[in-house]
Structures are given as C-alpha cells and as structure tokens.
Amino acid sequence: MTAKEQIAKNKVISIDYCLKNDAGVELDKSTPKDPLFYLHGVGQLVPGLEKALEGLKTGDKKTVTVSPSEGYGELNPSLKMSIDRSQFPDGDPIEPGMQFVADTDKGPVTFTIEGIEGTKVKVDGNHPLAGVTLHFEIEVRSVRDATKEELTHGHVHGPGGHH
Numbered sequence: 001m002t003a004k005e006q007i008a009k010n011k012v013i014s015i016d017y018c019l020k021n022d023a024g025v026e027l028d029k030s031t032p033k034d035p036l037f038y039l040h041g042v043g044q045l046v047p048g049l050e051k052a053l054e055g056l057k058t059g060d061k062k063t064v065t066v067s068p069s070e071g072y073g074e075l076n077p078s079l080k081m082s083i084d085r086s087q088f089p090d091g092d093p094i095e096p097g098m099q100f101v102a103d104t105d106k107g108p109v110t111f112t113i114e115g116i117e118g119t120k121v122k123v124d125g126n127h128p129l130a131g132v133t134l135h136f137e138i139e140v141r142s143v144r145d146a147t148k149e150e151l152t153h154g155h156v157h158g159p160g161g162h163h
C-alpha cells in the first residue's frame with residue numbers, strides 16, 4: 001500500500017458533489033456514474049471550493065460553504081439592462097433564455113435574454129449563481145498525477161475529460 005495522494009496543484013481529481021443554496025434547494029449534483037473530473041490548481045472550480053479541497057485524499061468527505069465573492073461573484077446590478085431591439089441583428093430570433101456574448105469594459109460577458117417588453121429586450125450579464133452562497137457536499141473519488149499532455153492542454157483527458 002502506498003500512501004494516499006493528497007489533492008494538490010496539477011493533480012487530476014474526481015469528486016462527487018451536491019450543490020445547494022441557502023434555502024437548501026439543490027442546484028446541481030453529480031451522478032455516481034459521472035463524477036466531476038478536473039485539473040486542480042488552474043481555476044477550473046470556483047476559488048472557494050478549490051481551496052477547500054486542497055490537501056484532501058480519496059474517500060474524504062467535506063461540507064463547504066462558499067461566499068459569492070469566492071464563488072460566482074457578487075450580483076452586479078449594472079449588468080442588468082434594457083437594450084433596444086434594433087441593436088440586435090435583423091432576422092435573428094430573440095427569445096428568453098437565449099445567450100450572447102458582448103464586449104464590456106471588463107472584457108467579454110455572456111448575457112442571457114430575460115424577456116422582451118415592446119421594443120426593449122431585457123438582458124442580464126450576471127452568472128446565474130452570482131450573489132448566491134454555495135453549499136457543497138463533496139466526496140473525493142480519486143486523485144492522480146496529471147499527464148504532461150494534460151498539463152500542456154490545461155484540462156483532463158480520458159474518463160470525465162476531453163478525448
């Protein structure tokens with residue numbers, strides 16, 4: 001038996017997780033056959049969760065609470081806006097739930113169309129989980145070294161990753 005590897009930078013990790021909000025409503029969940037694979041230490045997870053996983057080993061379970069600032073960010077009211085319909089390309093359908101990327105002074109932001117009122121299109125550039133305190137229950141399934149190729153690409157290959 002070798003000592004169990006600890007979660008650290010440049011390890012490939014798989015975890016089971018369940019994500020709830022403050023009200024205890026389940027927002028997201030992995031399934032037993034499909035754990036979340038990620039490369040640790042390169043910002044693939046929200047910062048608060050990545051920090052909390054550091055040093056854990058296979059089989060470890062943990063409950064992690066992540067504030068919005070360590071999660072998907074605070075709600076930014078200035079990213080909720082009304083845009084004139086004429087600003088959208090002619091002929092493109094505009095429907096609630098559709099997303100588009102627009103350049104802002106803080107770089108490209110993905111906006112979601114929330115609704116249409118007359119000639120105005122209401123859009124929101126906040127992440128759907130912005131302003132939400134995240135409650136994760138996690139269990140570490142596996143920890144292994146990343147391959148050279150994975151480190152070069154910055155993502156996981158093989159099961160749970162890119163092929």
Ligand code: ZN
Pocket residue numbers: 150153155157162
């Ligand atoms: Zn790749």
